[in-house]
Amino acid sequence: MNCKPKSLALVIVVTLLSNVQVNAQDLTVLPVVASKHGDTKEKVELGKKLYFDPRLSATGTVSCNSCHNLMEGGDDGRATSMGVDGLTGPRNAPTVWNSAFQASQFWDGRSATLEEQAKGPMVADVEMGMLGHDQVISRIKDIPGYISEFEAEFGKGDGVTIENAVDAIAAFERTLITPNSGLDRYLAGDKFAMSDGQVRGMDLFESSGCTECHFGPAMNGWRPGSDAEFTEFPRFVESPFVQQFDLAADLGRSSATGDDADEHHFKTPTLRNITLTAPYFHNGRVSSLAEAIQLMASTQLDVEFTSEEVADLTAFMEALEGEFPNLSLPRLPSRSGESVIHASVKARPSDQG
Numbered sequence: 597m598n599c600k601p602k603s604l605a606l607v608i609v610v611t612l613l614s615n616v617q618v619n620a621q622d623l624t625v626l627p628v629v630a631s632k633h634g635d636t637k638e639k640v641e642l643g644k645k646l647y648f649d650p651r652l653s654a655t656g657t658v659s660c661n662s663c664h665n666l667m668e669g670g671d672d673g674r675a676t677s678m679g680v681d682g683l684t685g686p687r688n689a690p691t692v693w694n695s696a697f698q699a700s701q702f703w704d705g706r707s708a709t710l711e712e713q714a715k716g717p718m719v720a721d722v723e724m725g726m727l728g729h730d731q732v733i734s735r736i737k738d739i740p741g742y743i744s745e746f747e748a749e750f751g752k753g754d755g756v757t758i759e760n761a762v763d764a765i766a767a768f769e770r771t772l773i774t775p776n777s778g779l780d781r782y783l784a785g786d787k788f789a790m791s792d793g794q795v796r797g798m799d800l801f802e803s804s805g806c807t808e809c810h811f812g813p814a815m816n817g818w819r820p821g822s823d824a825e826f827t828e829f830p831r832f833v834e835s836p837f838v839q840q841f842d843l844a845a846d847l848g849r850s851s852a853t854g855d856d857a858d859e860h861h862f863k864t865p866t867l868r869n870i871t872l873t874a875p876y877f878h879n880g881r882v883s884s885l886a887e888a889i890q891l892m893a894s895t896q897l898d899v900e901f902t903s904e905e906v907a908d909l910t911a912f913m914e915a916l917e918g919e920f921p922n923l924s925l926p927r928l929p930s931r932s933g934e935s936v937i938h939a940s941v942k943a944r945p946s947d948q949g
């Protein structure tokens with residue numbers, strides 16, 4: 597239901613009557629634009645093609661969209677992702693929606709930018725499985741339509757480079773934002789944009805301490821210009837959830853930095869559209885949002901919520917579903933009568949039976 601306040605006076609009365617103390621520092625409206633200078637329409641369109649093109653994988657079967665499905669929550673709904681040849685990796689695929697609103701990428705924050713991040717999956721064995729970026733570039737160059745598009749955007753000569761490819765993919769990713777959720781409309785003054793339960797959930801989210809880590813527009817501890825936040829997870833190791841879901845196995849950020857002090861630290865993930873991205877956590881072991889909330893209370897705050905409180909927090913999470921842009925599928929440049937997928941030269945574990 598989309599109730600609009602009848603008049604400004606009504607808004608003021610409702611605001612005064614409600615007990616809601618929204619701390620503007622903690623919860624802020626999601627910006628409606630994330631594009632950077634130089635993200636031209638053509639560059640975004642080229643990035644979109646590369647994002648959807650499975651020919652950037654060794655087997656011609658896996659695209660970015662295979663694991664970050666934009667028709668849905670921007671993830672793959674699996675505990676851990678499956679790449680070429682059915683190989684699976686160790687971690688859960690985070691959403692790409694709103695990934696522009698974070699100062700580092702991956703659960704352990706090992707890439708500082710979307711551009712740097714996009715170089716990883718193409719050459720990861722368990723993802724797109726290419727032997728190296730050279731192979732990615734020669735695959736793209738096998739498709740004549742791409743050469744002209746790269747040259748139109750990046751200049752003639754050597755336009756087809758990995759740097760330009762990830763520049764385009766990142767420009768496209770910066771368009772993947774979902775503003776105008778119930779929370780955003782509520783924060784902008786529409787007090788009817790969230791239900792009573794959602795408002796109670798928001799209050800509890802702040803008063804119980806979730807916003808110590810989940811603050812800012814994407815609720816991931818990021819603010820424009822700030823560094824990424826990494827926090828210890830699990831913080832209270834005596835929590836029964838730690839054993840139950842094997843939460844201490846992954847060393848997190850220390851595997852990226854080599855610094856023992858970073859052991860078991862993870863980037864605080866966004867909670868925008870969290871209802872759409874089960875299963876949860878870096879290992880994808882927790883299948884329901886209600887359980888994920890109970891787990892956070894236990895492992896991060898050492899508290900236990902009543903079932904009503906869990907219901908209110910879950911309702912609040914529903915208010916974080918934003919508006920998704922209408923995307924049309926790109927038409928990919930054609931093969932011009934030649935196959936570009938050749939038998940992989942690398943012997944893979946699965947090939948060896």
Ligand code: HEC
Pocket residue numbers: 647658659660661662663664677678679680685687688689690691692695700701702703704710713714717718722723724765
């Ligand atoms: C086989 C599945 C798979 C494919 C294919 C894949 N990804 Fe990912 N992606 C993942 C997983 C799993 C992670 C988390 C890995 C980690 O943190 O160690 C991830 C992380 C990310 C992140 C970081 C998000 C965050 O919140 O930290 C972005 C952005 C991203 N991928 C974009 C892409 C792009 C762009 C492509 C295509 C070039 C791509 N991915 C291809 C599975 C995949």
Ligand code: HEC
Pocket residue numbers: 703801804805806807808809810827828829831862863864865866867870873875876877878879888889892893896897909
């Ligand atoms: C001390 C920091 C901290 C606090 C406090 C905290 N979180 Fe988290 N939250 C994290 C980190 C870090 C992760 C990622 C954990 C991992 O590696 O899987 C996370 C993950 C989550 C996830 C799963 C996200 C996903 O994509 O899988 C949810 C849901 C969540 N938090 C909700 C909450 C709620 C609700 C509260 C308050 C009861 C809360 N958090 C308190 C740091 C925190």
